[in-house]
Amino acid sequence: MTLADELARQQRSISVAEFFEKNKHLLGFDSPTRGIITTIKEAVDNALDACEEAGVLPDIYVRVTRTGPDTFRISVEDNGPGIVPEQVPFVFGKLLYGSRFHQIRQSRGQQGIGISAAVLYAQLTTGIPTLVISRTGPEEAAFRFLIQIDIQTNEPVIIRKEKIDWDRTHGTLVQVEFRSTIAAKKKLLEYLKYTSIVNPHARITVEMEGETALFERVSDEAIACPKTIMPHPHGIEIGQLMRMIAASRAACGEFLVTSFSRVGKKTAHEICRAAGISPDTPVSSLSPAEQKKLLSAMQNAKVPAPTTQVCLSPIGEDLIVRSLEKEFQMDFVKARTRPGSVYSGHPFLVEAAIGYGGKLPADGNAIILRFANRVPLMYQQGACAITGCIAGITWKNYNVAQAGLPTGPLLIMVHVASTNVPFTSESKDAIAGIPEIEREVTLVLQELGRELKTYLSRRDKSRLAEDRARAVCAIIPDIASKVAEIVELPVPDTSLIEGRLMRRVVVKKMSRDGRVTIEVRNHMATTNVLSLYDISRNPAEDARPAPSFATELDGEYTRMWQLEIPPGGVWTAEYSGTGGGTVQVRGIPPENIAVVDLDAE
Numbered sequence: 001m002t003l004a005d006e007l008a009r010q011q012r013s014i015s016v017a018e019f020f021e022k023n024k025h026l027l028g029f030d031s032p033t034r035g036i037i038t039t040i041k042e043a044v045d046n047a048l049d050a051c052e053e054a055g056v057l058p059d060i061y062v063r064v065t066r067t068g069p070d071t072f073r074i075s076v077e078d079n080g081p082g083i084v085p086e087q088v089p090f091v092f093g094k095l096l097y098g099s100r101f102h103q104i105r106q107s108r109g110q111q112g113i114g115i116s117a118a119v120l121y122a123q124l125t126t127g128i129p130t131l132v133i134s135r136t137g138p139e140e141a142a143f144r145f146l147i148q149i150d151i152q153t154n155e156p157v158i159i160r161k162e163k164i165d166w167d168r169t170h171g172t173l174v175q176v177e178f179r180s181t182i183a184a185k186k187k188l189l190e191y192l193k194y195t196s197i198v199n200p201h202a203r204i205t206v207e208m209e210g211e212t213a214l215f216e217r218v219s220d221e222a223i224a225c226p227k228t229i230m231p232h233p234h235g236i237e238i239g240q241l242m243r244m245i246a247a248s249r250a251a252c253g254e255f256l257v258t259s260f261s262r263v264g265k266k267t268a269h270e271i272c273r274a275a276g277i278s279p280d281t282p283v284s285s286l287s288p289a290e291q292k293k294l295l296s297a298m299q300n301a302k303v304p305a306p307t308t309q310v311c312l313s314p315i316g317e318d319l320i321v322r323s324l325e326k327e328f329q330m331d332f333v334k335a336r337t338r339p340g341s342v343y344s345g346h347p348f349l350v351e352a353a354i355g356y357g358g359k360l361p362a363d364g365n366a367i368i369l370r371f372a373n374r375v376p377l378m379y380q381q382g383a384c385a386i387t388g389c390i391a392g393i394t395w396k397n398y399n400v401a402q403a404g405l406p407t408g409p410l411l412i413m414v415h416v417a418s419t420n421v422p423f424t425s426e427s428k429d430a431i432a433g434i435p436e437i438e439r440e441v442t443l444v445l446q447e448l449g450r451e452l453k454t455y456l457s458r459r460d461k462s463r464l465a466e467d468r469a470r471a472v473c474a475i476i477p478d479i480a481s482k483v484a485e486i487v488e489l490p491v492p493d494t495s496l497i498e499g500r501l502m503r504r505v506v507v508k509k510m511s512r513d514g515r516v517t518i519e520v521r522n523h524m525a526t527t528n529v530l531s532l533y534d535i536s537r538n539p540a541e542d543a544r545p546a547p548s549f550a551t552e553l554d555g556e557y558t559r560m561w562q563l564e565i566p567p568g569g570v571w572t573a574e575y576s577g578t579g580g581g582t583v584q585v586r587g588i589p590p591e592n593i594a595v596v597d598l599d600a601e
Contacts, residue, residue: 029121036180039118043076045108050080052225058202072180077173082136085143093147093156104419105226105311125179129159133173142166194376197323218322229311230261233298235345253279262304271297306347308340312417320353331357332455338444343436348418350440354448355411366410372421384430386414389441398449399456510598511579518573522565532561536581543575
């Protein structure tokens with residue numbers, strides 16, 4: 001036997017399951033720490049996609065339970081439409097099986113790898129089958145499956161299938177058990193928090209090691225599910241065109257109109273004319289040379305970009321701001337959604353937000369939140385085009401310190417939505433440096449940077465005005481008191497002098513002998529309607545008048561009063577306490593307000 005014969009005997013094909021079993025790092029299962037996050041990510045993504053397709057508000061429950069020293073059971077349950085019993089084994093037990101790969105629209109998952117890869121990882125580390133329960137409606141029975149994957153054939157193996165009683169009318173539960181570690185607990189909670197930010201219509205509850213966290217929805221309106229569009233002539237390649245031609249029996253002109261987006265009858269005839277082909281020629285009869293001419297004519301034709309309103313699902317500026325305000329306490333936050341654009345025939349759009357101040361960390365680099373198709377990107381930040389765009393902006397032009405990346409109490413969020421997000425790897429952790437996407441990210445961040453600069457400039461002016469107001473409110477009464485003492489007359493009312501000097505709504509906060517007083521005077525010529533927020537560590541249960549509402553979070557109390565103050569009017573509130581904290585006024589322009597804490601140095 002020759003060496004060639006021996007080598008030939010060793011050669012064989014491998015299944016995709018066998019490939020990913022040996023290369024699980026490509027799918028995000030490169031370590032036990034990351035494995036638990038990737039598993040939950042894939043299950044939650046599937047749940048959100050399913051709920052959106054059914055048009056229901058997602059209620060997702062995640063449970064992490066320790067079953068051994070280094071083994072964990074992950075359960076993710078949703079209220080989606082469920083999966084028909086015949087499809088359950090293939091969805092969870094066959095890699096590269098799904099419904100979205102051939103659809104040109106925005107979706108979280110596309111290749112059909114994610115959740116089946118988690119099944120594969122569990123099988124590899126513990127050998128325990130994955131449990132799936134699914135029900136498609138109140139009139140249908142619920143089915144319980146135990147599933148594994150045949151590695152050599154990439155086919156599902158049904159260990160058990162049975163009908164059960166389930167108290168859910170519809171939905172799916174998947175339970176996976178594998179070797180891992182809870183060392184990434186903080187990062188896992190961050191992933192779920194960030195998921196709630198870009199999915200403001202979802203409610204996510206997580207139970208882990210006896211602790212429960214709730215990420216409440218901020219919108220009660222289910223989002224419209226993106227619709228599938230046809231491929232665009234500028235994003236097609238010769239191999240794909242050949243497959244489409246082989247499956248068509250239409251004439252060339254009709255083929256172009258029915259198989260591609262934004263191609264009308266007139267444009268189809270222009271493409272055929274440029275390719276030297278009659279529109280009535282059966283497309284299946286085109287020779288390879290004619291097919292290449294047709295492709296060249298298609299890509300040189302002036303065809304409008306694909307419509308982004310149909311196939312994409314942007315979050316929206318208002319919901320981005322509300323979601324960020326729910327999870328981060330900031331003094332300033334703005335969001336922008338760029339108009340839709342296209343790269344290589346693939347529609348995409350970029351949304352971004354900037355937050356500043358509040359309880360953001362004052363030291364170190366800015367917090368960077370990266371998202372693609374409403375999914376947080378938690379790893380490989382340095383390899384992502386979004387990070388490169390952020391670092392490439394001269395933030396000092398916007399009054400923000402910079403050391404490579406911007407520094408200080410700053411949050412930057414960028415969301416890229418596309419029918420085909422160009423990830424750098426199968427684990428979908430970073431976006432590739434596509435020039436068109438980088439340009440849109442840079443433009444939206446520069447726009448937000450200008451708004452931040454305006455805010456910081458106004459804040460600095462407001463601080464100067466508040467310092468002056470503090471001087472007026474603190475020094476003039478003292479001067480009046482001393483002069484009255486010298487001339488032996490009653491202390492005069494100095495509020496009129498304050499009004500002439502400031503001509504604003506003046507808010508004073510002071511504490512004396514265990515009592516906190518907040519006084520609001522309207523020195524303007526018009527009636528003002530405003531909301532007054534007092535935030536401190538004083539419970540102030542005896543506040544008079546009582547606030548419109550009061551909340552407590554981590555030992556900090558927030559009280560809000562709704563006020564309507566006529567010209568020259570005065571409003572006062574008192575409660576027991578030691579002072580401290582902050583007072584904020586909303587409802588009137590900042591330049592018309594002077595907030596003075598008389599206890600401050």
